Amino acid sequence: AQSVTQLDSQVPVFEEAPVELRCNYSSSVSVYLFWYVQYPNQGLQLLLKYLSGSTLVKGINGFEAEFNKSQTSFHLRKPSVHISDTAEYFCAVSRYNFNKFYFGSGTKLNVKP
Amino acid sequence: SQTIHQWPATLVQPVGSPLSLECTVEGTSNPNLYWYRQAAGRGLQLLFYSVGIGQISSEVPQNLSASRPQDRQFILSSKKLLLSDSGFYLCAWTVEGEAFFGQGTRLTVV
Numbered sequence: 001a002q003s004v005t006q007l008d009s010q011v012p013v014f015e016e017a018p019v020e021l022r023c024n025y026s027s028s029v030s031v032y033l034f035w036y037v038q039y040p041n042q043g044l045q046l047l048l049k050y051l052s053g054s055t056l057v058k059g060i061n062g063f064e065a066e067f068n069k070s071q072t073s074f075h076l077r078k079p080s081v082h083i084s085d086t087a088e089y090f091c092a093v094s095r096y097n098f099n100k101f102y103f104g105s106g107t108k109l110n111v112k113p
Numbered sequence: 114s115q116t117i118h119q120w121p122a123t124l125v126q127p128v129g130s131p132l133s134l135e136c137t138v139e140g141t142s143n144p145n146l147y148w149y150r151q152a153a154g155r156g157l158q159l160l161f162y163s164v165g166i167g168q169i170s171s172e173v174p175q176n177l178s179a180s181r182p183q184d185r186q187f188i189l190s191s192k193k194l195l196l197s198d199s200g201f202y203l204c205a206w207t208v209e210g211e212a213f214f215g216q217g218t219r220l221t222v223v
Contacts, residue, residue: 006156034212043119043203043214044157090157092212101147101205101212105156 003027004091006104014112015083021076021107023065023091033074034092034101035065044090050074061085086111116140119204119215126222132177132191134218136204139185144206146187148179151201151217163187194222 005024013019025031032051036044048059055067065076074091091104119136126132138144148160159172161179169179176195180188187204199222204215 036212036214041201041217041219043216044205044212045214046211049211094207094212100159100162101207102159103149103157 004093004102004104006091006107008107009105010108010110012110012112013081016080018079019077019081019085019109021089021091021109023074023076023104025072025074025091025093027072027093027095029095031093031095033065033067034094035059035063035074035076036090036092036103037061038088038090038106040087047076047089081109081111083111083113085109117204117206117213117215119218121218122216123219124221126194126220128196128222129193132189132194132198132220134189134202134204134220136187136189136215137185138187138206141185141206141208143184144208146181147205147207147212148187148189149203149205151203152199157203161189196222198222 003026007022034049035047037047038044047063048057048065050057050067058064063078065074067074088106088108090106092101094101116139145164147162149157150160151157161171163169163181166181166184177191202218205212
Protein backbone atom coordinates (compact mmCIF):
# COMPACT_ATOMS: atom_id res chain seq x y z
CA ALA A 1 0.00 0.00 0.00
CA GLN A 2 1.08 3.56 -0.61
CA SER A 3 1.27 6.30 1.97
CA VAL A 4 2.30 9.92 1.85
CA THR A 5 3.78 11.92 4.70
CA GLN A 6 3.97 15.68 4.79
CA LEU A 7 6.02 16.42 7.86
CA ASP A 8 5.11 20.07 8.24
CA SER A 9 1.48 20.98 8.85
CA GLN A 10 2.26 24.71 8.69
CA VAL A 11 5.14 26.67 7.21
CA PRO A 12 5.40 30.41 7.90
CA VAL A 13 7.77 32.33 5.66
CA PHE A 14 8.44 35.95 4.77
CA GLU A 15 7.77 37.27 1.29
CA GLU A 16 10.67 36.83 -1.17
CA ALA A 17 12.28 34.16 1.02
CA PRO A 18 12.86 30.63 -0.31
CA VAL A 19 10.66 27.78 0.85
CA GLU A 20 10.74 23.99 0.84
CA LEU A 21 7.70 21.84 1.59
CA ARG A 22 8.63 18.28 2.42
CA CYS A 23 6.98 15.12 1.17
CA ASN A 24 7.98 11.51 1.73
CA TYR A 25 6.21 8.47 0.41
CA SER A 26 6.29 4.75 0.98
CA SER A 27 5.47 2.21 -1.66
CA SER A 28 6.51 -1.27 -2.63
CA VAL A 29 6.04 -0.45 -6.31
CA SER A 30 6.91 2.40 -8.61
CA VAL A 31 4.67 5.40 -8.21
CA TYR A 32 3.97 8.71 -9.83
CA LEU A 33 4.18 11.85 -7.72
CA PHE A 34 2.22 15.08 -7.68
CA TRP A 35 1.90 18.39 -5.89
CA TYR A 36 -1.45 20.16 -5.73
CA VAL A 37 -2.39 23.58 -4.33
CA GLN A 38 -5.69 24.47 -2.71
CA TYR A 39 -6.88 28.03 -2.14
CA PRO A 40 -9.61 28.58 0.51
CA ASN A 41 -12.94 26.93 -0.30
CA GLN A 42 -11.78 25.76 -3.70
CA GLY A 43 -10.83 22.49 -5.30
CA LEU A 44 -7.27 21.38 -5.90
CA GLN A 45 -5.11 22.58 -8.76
CA LEU A 46 -2.12 20.67 -10.14
CA LEU A 47 1.22 22.38 -9.56
CA LEU A 48 3.50 19.75 -11.06
CA LYS A 49 3.93 16.03 -11.56
CA TYR A 50 6.65 13.45 -11.92
CA LEU A 51 5.87 10.53 -14.22
CA SER A 52 9.31 9.66 -15.60
CA GLY A 53 12.47 11.22 -16.99
CA SER A 54 14.31 14.08 -15.32
CA THR A 55 14.04 13.98 -11.56
CA LEU A 56 13.78 17.77 -11.38
CA VAL A 57 10.30 18.84 -12.31
CA LYS A 58 9.23 22.40 -12.94
CA GLY A 59 5.65 23.47 -12.42
CA ILE A 60 3.44 26.51 -12.49
CA ASN A 61 3.92 29.68 -10.45
CA GLY A 62 7.69 29.17 -10.21
CA PHE A 63 7.53 25.96 -8.16
CA GLU A 64 9.76 22.96 -8.72
CA ALA A 65 10.22 19.58 -7.07
CA GLU A 66 12.89 16.92 -7.11
CA PHE A 67 12.19 13.21 -7.08
CA ASN A 68 14.69 11.34 -4.93
CA LYS A 69 14.13 7.62 -5.23
CA SER A 70 16.73 6.59 -2.66
CA GLN A 71 15.21 8.87 -0.03
CA THR A 72 11.64 8.31 -1.26
CA SER A 73 11.08 12.04 -1.24
CA PHE A 74 9.48 14.62 -3.51
CA HIS A 75 10.08 17.98 -1.86
CA LEU A 76 8.54 21.14 -3.30
CA ARG A 77 10.63 24.31 -3.57
CA LYS A 78 10.34 27.91 -4.62
CA PRO A 79 13.30 30.30 -4.54
CA SER A 80 11.23 33.40 -3.75
CA VAL A 81 7.64 33.28 -2.49
CA HIS A 82 4.88 35.84 -2.91
CA ILE A 83 1.92 36.71 -0.73
CA SER A 84 -0.30 35.07 -3.36
CA ASP A 85 1.40 31.71 -2.67
CA THR A 86 -0.41 31.52 0.66
CA ALA A 87 -2.46 28.33 0.35
CA GLU A 88 -2.49 24.69 1.35
CA TYR A 89 -0.24 22.30 -0.57
CA PHE A 90 -0.82 18.60 -0.97
CA CYS A 91 1.59 15.91 -2.07
CA ALA A 92 0.06 12.86 -3.76
CA VAL A 93 1.09 9.51 -5.18
CA SER A 94 -0.52 7.22 -7.68
CA ARG A 95 0.37 3.84 -9.05
CA TYR A 96 0.96 3.19 -12.74
CA ASN A 97 -2.71 2.61 -13.52
CA PHE A 98 -3.84 5.87 -11.86
CA ASN A 99 -6.83 4.11 -10.32
CA LYS A 100 -6.16 5.74 -6.97
CA PHE A 101 -4.53 8.91 -5.79
CA TYR A 102 -3.33 9.06 -2.19
CA PHE A 103 -2.81 12.46 -0.63
CA GLY A 104 -0.71 13.66 2.25
CA SER A 105 -2.28 15.59 5.11
CA GLY A 106 -1.32 18.93 3.57
CA THR A 107 1.00 21.80 4.43
CA LYS A 108 -0.34 25.29 4.97
CA LEU A 109 2.05 27.85 3.57
CA ASN A 110 1.62 31.28 5.15
CA VAL A 111 3.58 34.01 3.40
CA LYS A 112 3.99 37.13 5.52
CA PRO A 113 4.89 40.61 4.28
CA SER B 114 -11.88 20.39 -22.87
CA GLN B 115 -12.78 18.39 -19.83
CA THR B 116 -14.72 20.00 -17.00
CA ILE B 117 -16.17 18.76 -13.76
CA HIS B 118 -19.29 20.13 -12.13
CA GLN B 119 -20.11 19.65 -8.49
CA TRP B 120 -23.10 20.98 -6.58
CA PRO B 121 -24.26 22.44 -4.36
CA ALA B 122 -21.37 24.63 -3.27
CA THR B 123 -22.57 24.88 0.32
CA LEU B 124 -25.11 22.91 2.28
CA VAL B 125 -26.40 23.05 5.85
CA GLN B 126 -28.33 19.99 6.92
CA PRO B 127 -29.79 18.85 10.26
CA VAL B 128 -28.61 15.65 11.91
CA GLY B 129 -30.61 12.68 10.69
CA SER B 130 -31.54 14.21 7.34
CA PRO B 131 -30.61 12.60 4.00
CA LEU B 132 -27.83 13.79 1.71
CA SER B 133 -27.28 13.79 -2.03
CA LEU B 134 -24.26 15.43 -3.64
CA GLU B 135 -23.88 15.24 -7.39
CA CYS B 136 -20.87 15.39 -9.64
CA THR B 137 -20.81 15.30 -13.43
CA VAL B 138 -17.92 15.31 -15.87
CA GLU B 139 -17.90 16.69 -19.40
CA GLY B 140 -15.52 16.14 -22.26
CA THR B 141 -14.43 12.59 -21.53
CA SER B 142 -15.83 9.09 -21.48
CA ASN B 143 -15.40 6.29 -18.96
CA PRO B 144 -13.46 8.38 -16.45
CA ASN B 145 -12.26 7.13 -13.08
CA LEU B 146 -14.31 9.11 -10.55
CA TYR B 147 -13.62 9.80 -6.88
CA TRP B 148 -15.17 11.30 -3.78
CA TYR B 149 -12.83 12.79 -1.19
CA ARG B 150 -13.60 14.40 2.15
CA GLN B 151 -11.53 17.08 3.78
CA ALA B 152 -12.36 17.60 7.45
CA ALA B 153 -11.31 20.79 9.22
CA GLY B 154 -7.54 20.80 9.80
CA ARG B 155 -7.09 17.42 8.13
CA GLY B 156 -5.96 16.20 4.77
CA LEU B 157 -7.90 14.56 1.98
CA GLN B 158 -9.52 11.24 2.71
CA LEU B 159 -10.50 9.04 -0.21
CA LEU B 160 -14.08 7.88 0.37
CA PHE B 161 -15.12 6.13 -2.84
CA TYR B 162 -13.86 5.57 -6.33
CA SER B 163 -15.43 4.17 -9.46
CA VAL B 164 -13.87 2.81 -12.63
CA GLY B 165 -17.19 2.37 -14.47
CA ILE B 166 -20.99 2.46 -14.32
CA GLY B 167 -22.25 0.63 -11.26
CA GLN B 168 -18.72 -0.11 -10.05
CA ILE B 169 -18.06 1.44 -6.66
CA SER B 170 -15.17 0.80 -4.29
CA SER B 171 -15.34 2.03 -0.72
CA GLU B 172 -12.15 2.98 1.01
CA VAL B 173 -13.45 3.39 4.55
CA PRO B 174 -16.57 2.13 6.33
CA GLN B 175 -18.86 5.01 7.15
CA ASN B 176 -22.28 6.54 7.04
CA LEU B 177 -22.04 7.36 3.34
CA SER B 178 -22.64 5.57 0.06
CA ALA B 179 -21.91 6.31 -3.57
CA SER B 180 -23.53 5.46 -6.87
CA ARG B 181 -22.66 5.85 -10.52
CA PRO B 182 -25.89 5.66 -12.52
CA GLN B 183 -24.34 7.06 -15.69
CA ASP B 184 -20.87 7.08 -17.18
CA ARG B 185 -20.13 10.68 -16.21
CA GLN B 186 -22.26 11.03 -13.08
CA PHE B 187 -21.14 10.23 -9.56
CA ILE B 188 -23.42 10.68 -6.54
CA LEU B 189 -22.58 10.73 -2.84
CA SER B 190 -25.46 9.92 -0.51
CA SER B 191 -26.43 9.34 3.07
CA LYS B 192 -29.73 8.20 4.55
CA LYS B 193 -29.12 9.89 7.92
CA LEU B 194 -26.42 12.46 8.42
CA LEU B 195 -24.23 12.57 11.51
CA LEU B 196 -22.44 15.57 12.97
CA SER B 197 -19.16 13.91 12.02
CA ASP B 198 -20.16 14.02 8.36
CA SER B 199 -19.44 17.75 8.27
CA GLY B 200 -16.57 18.67 5.97
CA PHE B 201 -15.52 19.72 2.53
CA TYR B 202 -16.38 17.14 -0.12
CA LEU B 203 -14.49 17.02 -3.37
CA CYS B 204 -15.33 15.12 -6.52
CA ALA B 205 -12.46 14.26 -8.86
CA TRP B 206 -11.73 12.38 -12.04
CA THR B 207 -8.44 11.13 -13.33
CA VAL B 208 -6.87 10.71 -16.68
CA GLU B 209 -3.38 9.35 -17.16
CA GLY B 210 -1.03 11.52 -15.19
CA GLU B 211 -3.42 13.91 -13.50
CA ALA B 212 -6.43 14.27 -11.23
CA PHE B 213 -8.98 17.04 -11.82
CA PHE B 214 -11.14 18.35 -9.01
CA GLY B 215 -14.50 20.01 -8.71
CA GLN B 216 -14.90 23.16 -6.67
CA GLY B 217 -16.15 21.24 -3.65
CA THR B 218 -19.22 21.22 -1.40
CA ARG B 219 -18.99 22.63 2.10
CA LEU B 220 -21.35 20.47 4.19
CA THR B 221 -22.27 21.55 7.69
CA VAL B 222 -24.39 19.17 9.73
CA VAL B 223 -26.17 20.94 12.60
